[in-house]
Amino acid sequence: MPGYEVIGEEERNATLKIFDEGGVLFHRSFENKRKHFYVREFNSKCQDYFNSTNCSAVSSGTAAIKCALKAAGIKPGDEVITQAFNFIACVEAILDVGAKPIICNVDENLHLDINDLKQKVTEKTKGVLAVHMLGLGGPILELKEYCIKNSLVLLEDACEAIGGKVNGKHYGTIGDIGIFSFDFAKMITCGEGGLTLTNNDVFGTYIKQYIDHGHENNPNLERGHDNRVMPGFNYRMTELQATIASVQLDKLEGLVEENKQRYMILKDSLESIVHVRGEFESHCGSYDTFIFKVNNIDTRERVIAKLGQLGFGTKILPDAMEWHCSAYWGHALEETQVDHSKKTLEYLEKSVAIPIFVKNTLNDYRELAESIFEILKIDE
Numbered sequence: 001m002p003g004y005e006v007i008g009e010e011e012r013n014a015t016l017k018i019f020d021e022g023g024v025l026f027h028r029s030f031e032n033k034r035k036h037f038y039v040r041e042f043n044s045k046c047q048d049y050f051n052s053t054n055c056s057a058v059s060s061g062t063a064a065i066k067c068a069l070k071a072a073g074i075k076p077g078d079e080v081i082t083q084a085f086n087f088i089a090c091v092e093a094i095l096d097v098g099a100k101p102i103i104c105n106v107d108e109n110l111h112l113d114i115n116d117l118k119q120k121v122t123e124k125t126k127g128v129l130a131v132h133m134l135g136l137g138g139p140i141l142e143l144k145e146y147c148i149k150n151s152l153v154l155l156e157d158a159c160e161a162i163g164g165k166v167n168g169k170h171y172g173t174i175g176d177i178g179i180f181s182f183d184f185a186k187m188i189t190c191g192e193g194g195l196t197l198t199n200n201d202v203f204g205t206y207i208k209q210y211i212d213h214g215h216e217n218n219p220n221l222e223r224g225h226d227n228r229v230m231p232g233f234n235y236r237m238t239e240l241q242a243t244i245a246s247v248q249l250d251k252l253e254g255l256v257e258e259n260k261q262r263y264m265i266l267k268d269s270l271e272s273i274v275h276v277r278g279e280f281e282s283h284c285g286s287y288d289t290f291i292f293k294v295n296n297i298d299t300r301e302r303v304i305a306k307l308g309q310l311g312f313g314t315k316i317l318p319d320a321m322e323w324h325c326s327a328y329w330g331h332a333l334e335e336t337q338v339d340h341s342k343k344t345l346e347y348l349e350k351s352v353a354i355p356i357f358v359k360n361t362l363n364d365y366r367e368l369a370e371s372i373f374e375i376l377k378i379d380e
Contacts, residue, residue, distance in 0.1 A: 002187065003187050003188045003251060004189050004297060006255065007189075010247045015062055016245040017243070019038075022034050022035070026239065027039040027073070027239060028040075037239075038239040038242040038246070039057050039242040042243075043057055046195060046249070047197075050059060050116035051169075051173065052198065054197060054200070054203070054204025054205070056197075057194070057241075059189075059192065059237055059241060060181065061159045061181025061183060061193075064180060065155075065157065065204050066097065066181045067235060068155045068203075068356050069129075071196075071207050071210065072093070073126070074127055077100075078098075078099040078125075078127070079099065079101075079102050080099050080100070080125075080126065081102045081104055081116075081120050081121070081125060081128045082102070082104075082129040083112045083130070084326045084341040084344035085110050085131075085133055086324060086325075087131070087311065088329060088332070091093045091329060091333065100279045102337065103120075103333065105343045107347075108347055109278040110133060110351065111136070111138040111139060111280070112130055112203050114139050114142055114143055121150065121316055126152065127154065127248055128154050129157060130143055130155070130157065130175065131159075131160070132156075132158050132171050133222050133369070134289040134315070135259070135263075135285045135286045135356075136277065136279050137161055137166055137279075137280060137283045141166060141167075142172070154173065154177065155177050156172050156173075157172035158170075158179065159181035159194075160181075160186070161285060162186065162188060163252045163253070163286040164283070164286045166280070166282055168284050173197065176200060178193040178195075178198065179194070180194055181193070182194060182195070182248070187252065187255060187291065188245065188249055189285050190242070192272075194237075206230075209229055210230065212232060213228065213231075213233065214232035215227075237261065243331070251288075255358060256287065259286060259287035259288050259358065260284075260287045262357075262360070263290050266290045266365060268371060269372075270372060275293040276291070276292045277290075277293075287317050288333070289354065291352065292352055295350070296350055297349065300318065300349075300351075307352075314355070315353045317352060318349065318351070327342050329341075354368075
């Protein structure tokens with residue numbers, strides 16, 4: 001989660017440049033008062049970085065999910081399968097388009113359980129919303145093959161794993177539409193913000209229009225003179241957000257490498273004594289969180305106490321499970337979906353997630369690993 005850690009002079013200078021050039025914060029028009037269109041430039045930059053033909057910066061990761069569902073044609077009466085270890089925005093967005101969220105469990109490595117997913121597919125199933133949780137990718141290649149075979153749209157939420165890759169391709173580019181978030185706790189941040197990407201021109205055009213009240217956004221016409229081709233919403237990113245996100249994107253590769261060094265110190269030190277969350281072959285995550293499973297709640301609490309003493313804390317597990325496990329979402333889901341999530345909850349309750357901070361040194365992580373090892377050794 002190092003995005004906010006590395007905000008500095010580059011981001012400050014980029015934002016000041018907007019005001020020096022006229023202070024236009026809207027994404028289009030006012031050509032005589034500006035020198036740049038920063039949202040457009042950020043979209044183009046993302047297309048190059050992710051090797052994607054259609055990128056649309058939006059106001060949040062949640063907005064990106066909603067836009068992806070709408071572009072994919074998900075409608076009332078449809079079912080969309082997503083996983084129990086997740087962020088609640090996925091279920092909220094499915095409900096918001098009138099569809100029904102169907103929950104599948106995760107496996108012991110906290111990745112989407114594709115075998116459980118297959119049991120949930122019905123004639124009403126129209127899509128899968130797969131989520132790469134906490135820095136490591138799920139079974140996206142197998143899932144893509146299954147979705148193609150069964151004519152299901154695959155939406156790939158990489159909000160928590162931007163910078164990760166499988167077989168050299170970025171997370172978010174394997175599915176039909178990729179989804180990213182730039183909120184305060186993500187690998188790169190502009191406070192709030194998000195992105196959709198796709199190589200499907202129909203989906204890409206729909207999203208560009210939907211996020212701006214249905215405007216066709218013809219660059220040759222003044223806003224207000226182009227056509228509205230559909231009902232839409234305001235999910236636009238501002239110029240200010242785009243300047244910050246652009247600078248942060250330049251830092252992403254370096255941040256992933258810094259994360260990995262710290263992650264591997266913990267993994268190499270602890271995997272002989274505890275179950276460390278597994279990573280699929282040919283995957284390289286963003287490594288912003290290190291997760292391992294303990295034998296009991298007492299051990300978990302002792303590890304958490306030590307993390308607090310050393311100034312590290314935890315990330316989501318266990319401190320924010322209510323936001324990230326559908327077993328707690330009875331206000332939004334049918335009782336059967338909540339009950340089905342309890343297997344995932346059992347895995348999560350015995351898991352500890354340590355955030356990776358790039359401002360902590362490699363030696364800090366060596367000392368942390370030694371401290372955790374001693375606790376686990378006693379409880380072995």
